[in-house]
Amino acid sequence: MLEVQDLQVRYGRLTALRGISFTVAEGEVACIVGPNGAGKSTTLNTVSGVLRPAEGEVRFDGQPISGRSPEKIAALGVTQVPEGRHIFTALTIEENLKVGAALRRDRDETRRDMERIYDTFPILGERRGQPAGKLSGGEQQMLAISRALMTRPRLMTVDEPSLGLAPKIVDRVYEVLTDLRKSRGLTLLIVEQSSERALKAADSLHVLRNGEIQLSGAAADLADGEAVHKAYFGFTKDHAGEVMI
């Protein structure tokens, strides 16, 4: 469904992605893990059309999308739940959802989708008329996911959904995300810093460090974590002590 090929992205003279390639199959949960500054958000923002690649290509359903505007890419069914959630704090919860429906003209269906979201997250329904900025971090994350769902996406990219949330709430967020895959057949591309969480949720895993994919594979094959650890840090657990000293 999504093919990323030899993608290079630069910020001025700084190269953030040095030619990465990976694919996301329809209906799977793919995870990109990697330390801070690895280029994870850059990857998602390039897929979303916020950034333009210097080299390489992003294809969605076989057609190249890199270089198109974010709203055009959204119209194709690619949406992002960004890092830090980026809720419209001055808008009410309901208005946030309406912005998510920006491209839709099916009023009744939109309304029904909204009601469905309120059923899933009663707190959003109860406070639909209140400014979204008043929600807690976890509730904002749910709203960000719901708002992305309102676009009726086929591919949802999620940037660090666990950032700044209590472990219990992170569990809930992942529960919601994996449910979405089950109930709607949604394809997910999740970016995380912590590889443990990602290994549990993902079908396939890509480790990104220094703007390069260090390791790609099925999550089941990487379950023991050793190879992932090496790719993530650049050294194995056994040698970790030596390197540290």
Add this chain to the structure above:
Amino acid sequence: MAFALQVLIDGLSLGSFYALAALGIGLLFGVLKLINFAHGAFITFGAYALIVPSMDTTATLAIGALPAIPLIFLIVVLVVAMALISEFAVFRPLRNASPATLMVGSFALGFVIQNLIIMIYGGRPKAVGLWSHLSEGVQLMEGVQVPGLQLIIIGVTLLLMIALVLFLKRTRWGIHMRAAAEDFRMARMLGVQADLVIMLAVALSGVLAASVSLLFVVQTGILDFRMGTPMMLFAFIATVVGGMGSLVGAVVGGFAVGMLSILLQTFLPSEIRAYRDVFVFLAVIIVLLVRPQGLVLSSAAKERV
């Protein structure tokens, strides 16, 4: 009491001008992060569009001679067209430039429009009599007589503000515009049409500029190529005092600056009354020292962390 009412109405009507102009600037600042210093030139352009283009010292009304409804319609259309041309010719090519570059660009645009007006209409102020019957006094109560125009100005301003609020709160495009003003990138990732939202904001700011043009010409009866400049300057100050990025702030700031000007005008000793604006600016500096974020917090500033 009567005196207080008189001062209040004076202050509100002057504040109305500043608030309308400040809203025009605030709308564009919201979605484009552009401080549009050409807004004053839009206002001037709307006023000159009333007369036949010529260097003659006496003005001949053209559009200005039409009945009220087509007159208002045509002036609004012309100013909106001017604003949209500016968007395509200047603001859009600079879309990804820094805010400072955009601001300088808007300054340049303002000068170009102003100088075109001088080239076409000449640099001398011209008198125009537009709807002068509106300026007749209205007896509000015993001993309080105000020009009817002032009430019209206040009324029109209130109507425009209500219409703008309804647009922003109740319509699809209004909600998109507010979302874009808070987080443009996020809005686009959800499919909000960036170019359309910006064009809409530019057009609305044109409508607001046109309404200031008309009200101002009716009130002063004079066309001057500089007429929009002080209006824009005070409107800019109003947005800063009110809180950059907040439309409520723009309105509050506009009325605050207008009210203060009238109060100073009324109570300053006559020998220093000519320096009224110095005191207005002084007050602005004091407000900004005490509340650098402005009187009304913008949504971006009160984001929950």
